[in-house]
Amino acid sequence: MPWLQIKVVTNPDIAEFYEDLLLEAGCAAVTFEDAKDQPIFEPELGTTPLWGTTVITGLFAAEHDLESTLAFLNEQKLSVEGGDTIEFKAEILEDKDWEREWMTHYHPMQFGSHFWVCPSWIEVPDANAVNLMLDPGLAFGTGTHPTTALCLEWLASEPLQNRSVIDYGCGSGILGIAAILLGASAVSGVDIDPQALTATQDNLVRNGLDKERLPVFFPESFESEAVDLVIANILAGPLKELAPTLAELVKSGGQLILSGLLIEQADELIGTYSEWFDMEPPSTKEEWVRLTGRKR
Structure with a gap:
């Protein structure tokens, strides 16, 4: 009406x-x-x-x-x-049907040469590519925001075969599921929002994956050995507070991907994480930044 x-x-x-x-x-x-x-x-x-x-x-x-x-x-x-x-x-x-109204503006997005994020209600543009079918529900993470896009671009360009990954602040599960589809052997998701944990598991099923492929946890119940790669697309404030926690989750020689921060916040975060990581120059999209580091 x-x-x-x-x-x-x-x-x-x-x-x-x-x-x-x-x-x-x-x-x-x-x-x-x-x-x-x-x-x-x-x-x-x-x-x-x-x-x-x-x-x-x-x-x-x-x-x-x-x-x-x-x-x-x-x-x-x-x-x-x-x-x-x-x-x-x-x-x-x-x-209007407002749920479908936003759906009309959400289109498939390509990252790298062979990876696509596709709305679950649209036919994939390239059936031979790696296609992630996504319905974000109420959780953050569609690929349209620069912070998520920066992380997806990195994942699509890196060899992930047989690597262990933690998606810290998993939202819709888009980054963790992308890691699985691109070859990661073991992926876990962590988020403070119960809707994010639900959306992540729903999107796993949407991509034909068992829920066991990406177990999800609240931070207080999450325990893990150090992994090859930790991705955290959150915000600068929480990233600074979580620095010791995230550093402990990355094994020596492993990598860390941080996003969700603005250009003017990059230097402070680089300084914080340099205690444990050799940090690379930031990558930017619009006013947002992705930071990459390798643990010493």
């Missing part, structure tokens, strides 16, 4: 007031989005910062009394300073 949406542009100081106002007016959901392309790449732990100019959208059922709702909102906004300058914009939201 179609929906109605009411939008208001505001600032972080009074965003909560307008969120409460929309909820009081009877909306089914409230969303926040950036109005001026001011991304927040890595907020501090425990914080949920908003953008300097934030668009708040309230979603209402089609049968909602729009006229009386706007009258209520316009009356209540006057109770805060500057409320007389605020405008509420009402729109009819087109009726």
Whole structure:
């Protein structure tokens, strides 16, 4: 069915007031989005910062009394300073199958000469290539984000036969499954999000692989001998905190792949991991970085 949406542009100081106002007016959901392309790449732990100019959208059922709702909102906004300058914009939201809407924009992606990541609902472009069939579900990792793409490019270019791998922060399982399809002999996945562990196992089955090929764990229950390769596509903050843990998981002469960090964060991470690894110059895509190191 179609929906109605009411939008208001505001600032972080009074965003909560307008969120409460929309909820009081009877909306089914409230969303926040950036109005001026001011991304927040890595907020501090425990914080949920908003953008300097934030668009708040309230979603209402089609049968909602729009006229009386706007009258209520316009009356209540006057109770805060500057409320007389605020405008509420009402729109009819087109009726769509939103799950399938994003699917129409997700296409097969090639990494290297012989490896493809393909949406599970699309025919593979090259049946003779190594094809990873993916449905990310609610977990991070489709291959479209530069951090994931940087890792996939590295995996597709390296000899992985008979190597042991840990995908730390496995998300959808895309990197761990890629390692298996490209020849790795033993792969484990670790993530703090239960939805990620579920998505990883679902994508294993989607690729005709037994769940035993990529066992998944929460960090607190994960135990492993040192392996040939650890991949961690997370964020700079956790990567710094996890440095001793990740270093211990890599055997002498083994490799470490780090991603999920911005260009300006690379030097600090290189300094941190240089305690255990000989770090190579960073590889970049857009404003994101991949770091590679070999354990001494």
